[in-house]
Amino acid sequence: xxxxxxxxxxxxxxxxxxxxxFILAVAVVVWLADWEAIRSNFFDLDxxxxxxxxxxxxxxxxxxxxxxxxxxxxxxxxxxxxxxxxSPILPYRWAATAYIELxxxxxxxxxxFGFAFxxxxxxxxxxxxxxxxxxxxxxxxxSSAYIAETIxxxxxxxxxxxxxxxxxxxxxPSWTMISVVLPxxxxxxxxxxxxxxxxxxxxxxxxxxxxxxxxxxELTTFARDMVSSSANATPLVLAALLxxxxxxxLTQLVxxxxxxxxxxx
Amino acid sequence: xxxxxxxxDVPAIEVRNLHKSFGDNEVLKGIDFHVDQGEVVCVIGPSxxxxxxxxxxxxxxxxxxxxxxxxxxxxxxxxxxxxxxxxTRIGMVFQQFNLFPHLNVTRNLTLAQIRAKKRKKADAEEIxxxxxxxxxxxxxxxxxxxxxxxxxxxRVAIARALSMDPDMMLFDEPTSALDPELVGDVLDVMKQxxxxxxxMMVVTHEMGFAREVGDRVVFMDGGVVVEQGKPEDVxxxxxxxxxxxxxxxxx
Numbered sequence: 364x365x366x367x368x369x370x371x372x373x374x375x376x377x378x379x380x381x382x383x384x385f386i387l388a389v390a391v392v393v394w395l396a397d398w399e400a401i402r403s404n405f406f407d408l409d410x411x412x413x414x415x416x417x418x419x420x421x422x423x424x425x426x427x428x429x430x431x432x433x434x435x436x437x438x439x440x441x442x443x444x445x446x447x448x449x450s451p452i453l454p455y456r457w458a459a460t461a462y463i464e465l466x467x468x469x470x471x472x473x474x475x476f477g478f479a480f481x482x483x484x485x486x487x488x489x490x491x492x493x494x495x496x497x498x499x500x501x502x503x504x505x506s507s508a509y510i511a512e513t514i515x516x517x518x519x520x521x522x523x524x525x526x527x528x529x530x531x532x533x534x535x536p537s538w539t540m541i542s543v544v545l546p547x548x549x550x551x552x553x554x555x556x557x558x559x560x561x562x563x564x565x566x567x568x569x570x571x572x573x574x575x576x577x578x579x580x581e582l583t584t585f586a587r588d589m590v591s592s593s594a595n596a597t598p599l600v601l602a603a604l605l606x607x608x609x610x611x612x613l614t615q616l617v618x619x620x621x622x623x624x625x626x627x628x
Numbered sequence: 629x630x631x632x633x634x635x636x637d638v639p640a641i642e643v644r645n646l647h648k649s650f651g652d653n654e655v656l657k658g659i660d661f662h663v664d665q666g667e668v669v670c671v672i673g674p675s676x677x678x679x680x681x682x683x684x685x686x687x688x689x690x691x692x693x694x695x696x697x698x699x700x701x702x703x704x705x706x707x708x709x710x711x712x713x714x715x716t717r718i719g720m721v722f723q724q725f726n727l728f729p730h731l732n733v734t735r736n737l738t739l740a741q742i743r744a745k746k747r748k749k750a751d752a753e754e755i756x757x758x759x760x761x762x763x764x765x766x767x768x769x770x771x772x773x774x775x776x777x778x779x780x781x782x783r784v785a786i787a788r789a790l791s792m793d794p795d796m797m798l799f800d801e802p803t804s805a806l807d808p809e810l811v812g813d814v815l816d817v818m819k820q821x822x823x824x825x826x827x828m829m830v831v832t833h834e835m836g837f838a839r840e841v842g843d844r845v846v847f848m849d850g851g852v853v854v855e856q857g858k859p860e861d862v863x864x865x866x867x868x869x870x871x872x873x874x875x876x877x878x879x
Contacts, residue, residue: 527689528726528785532740532792533716542739546730 403595410597414589418598421578422585423605429499429567429581434560436503441510446540448515459511466508472569475501479573494573502570506563513555517548557617561610582606634700634717640665640796640827641686646695648681655681657851659695663796668828670838670859673848674874679831682848683798686829687718700795716744719789719797723804725781727773733760733784734769737791745792752791759787763817779810783817796827803834835879839863847871 368376447459466474478501483489490497521544529539549556568583575584586602641663648656655678663669671679684690685697688704688711697704704714728736737756741747747755760766763783773781782802789797799818803811815837822828822841832838838845839859846856847866855868863879866872 522726524722524724524726525728528720528722528728529740530712531687531689531715531718531720532788533712533714533744534740535712535744538743542743543728547728550730 405596405600407595407597410589410593410595411601413593414586414598414601418582418585418601418605422580422582422602423609425495425579426564426567426581426605427609429495429502429570430560430564432499433502433506433563433567436499437506437510437559437563438556440503440507441514444507444511445514445518448511449518463508463511466505467512469505471502471505471566472572474505475569476572477501478504493579494575495570495579498570498573498575502563502566505566506559509562510556510559513552513559514548516555517552518544520551521547553617553621557614561614564610564613565606634702634795636665636700638698638701639663640667640700641829642698643682643686644696644698646682646685646697647693648678648685648690649693655851656685656692659851659853661846661853663827663829665795665827666825667843668822668826668830668841669844669846670842671829671831671846671848672833672835672838672874673854677848678851679848680800683800683829683831686798687715687720689720712744716740716792717795719786719792719794721782721785721789721797721799721802723801725773725778725785725805727781727785727788729773732770732772733765733776736773736784737788740788741791755791755793756787759790760784762790762820763787764813777810778806779813782806782814786814786817786821790821796829797821799828799830799832801831801833803832833878835863835875847874849874 444459444462447455448463450456450459475498478490479494479497482497490500492499525543525547526539529543530536534543567581570581571584571587575581580588582602582605586598589598590596639662641661643659643661646656646659646661647654657678659678659682661682671682673679681690685692686699688697692705695705699714699718702709702714704711728739731739734753734756737759738747738749738752741752741755742749745752757766757769760769763786765780765783765787768776768780768784773784776784786797786802802818803814806814811834815834818828818830818837819841830837830842842859844856845859845862847854847862847868847870849870855862855866855871862871863875866875
């Protein structure tokens with residue numbers, strides 16, 4: 364029998380084997396892929412050129428705009444829901460809980476569909492802004508349900524001594540909430556709120572189900588339409604790249620904000 | 629809302645037959661207690677004796693189960709009374725400081741002045757600066773609480789309470805969370821306050837402070853006031869068995 368290997372040698376061997384395995388896996392994928400098909404279907408330069416400038420001036424612009432509207436709306440509505448859920452008044456708590464559980468339990472796609480088609484039929488009411496407006500209302504409603512839970516957790520994470528200090532100084536509950544509790548709560552929930560924002564950026568892609576007017580199309584709807592007209596998937600790759608260009612700097616920015624806020628903890 | 633004005637011919641704090649229970653646990657079992665205007669009363673006793681709960685009932689951070697609490701002649705258990713207004717006249721200092729960590733020192737001192745006393749920002753800042761100087765921290769006006777030592781934080785907390793121009797101050801074990809070498813600075817500030825004639829109710833384990841600064845010492849145990857009197861009597865010549873036992877452990 365061979366003498367037992369030294370522990371450092373054994374570790375080096377294991378790591379080497381893992382690298383070999385990884386390289387083999389990549390090689391198999393590269394070997395199996397049909398590179399000509401990939402190039403002509405996903406990276407067709409002529410189709411890509413065709414997408415500009417509308418993919419930026421209409422589609423990407425609308426994605427950012429819809430995200431901003433849905434996030435601001437979701438924050439405001441979510442804040443109200445969180446406060447209702449923490450209210451001493453029982454019916455408020457019930458209403459908020461029912462709302463949150465309902466809209467967290469439904470797929471966003473169904474809610475968008477409902478506001479675009481079911482609500483106009485059921486109530487004879489068309490949301491302003493056509494299909495895009497209806498879809499946006501649905502996105503605000505869905506995101507507010509998630510954001511409400513996040514904000515509630517943030518409020519509950521602020522130490523009770525903070526409220527006691529503010530109240531002992533004679534500050535009313537409303538001012539205590541606005542100037543003492545909420546600023547600290549929002550600092551605590553900045554990371555999960557960023558998560559909600561990034562999810563929301565991607566959820567704007569669900570708006571296609573509402574059937575958007577030409578000028579209202581966001582990245583995914585725009586790319587899908589182009590895929591059908593050009594019989595080529597290159598626009599989808601462009602859309603994917605643009606989503607990354609929007610989300611990556613955002614997560615970086617928030618990481619920086621978090622660092623800055625640590626000072627005030 | 630009744631706007632009963634503070635009176636000077638009655639005790640600053642007068643507690644009658646106060647009971648307080650947390651669930652089945654009765655923490656205060658019929659307390660009669662008062663602090664005269666300008667008096668410094670130190671409340672001592674073992675942990676769990678109810679002394680902090682009594683102090684927290686005085687500005688109704690704890691809701692009394694029964695009994696009356698008069699502050700400058702105003703019954704603060706009356707639901708018609710404007711509790712927030714009364715609280716601006718009662719400064720409170722906590723064991724854990726409870727400074728607002730997202731605001732710098734000056735804004736910690738001006739926030740409630742502006743929000744609760746409706747003072748102008750400039751006036752509030754002037755008052756804040758004066759009180760910061762009083763606790764010896766005028767150079768920390770723009771610092772954030774996390775940049776300060778525990779002793780400095782507690783002095784800022786005292787300055788924050790003083791900035792409301794309270795008629796009386798409640799101290800809830802103000803030095804218990806401090807490193808031993810930082811206790812002295814905080815006690816010095818409190819001594820100066822007492823010398824300036826502030827009405828003070830101090831829940832404390834600092835027997836030296838109670839003896840030196842207190843006009844009266846109240847010993848509590850098991851949710852009742854066991855013994856009270858001049859510091860030299862209660863601390864030097866206790867009459868009750870439980871007081872003797874407690875003092876033998878802490879002195």
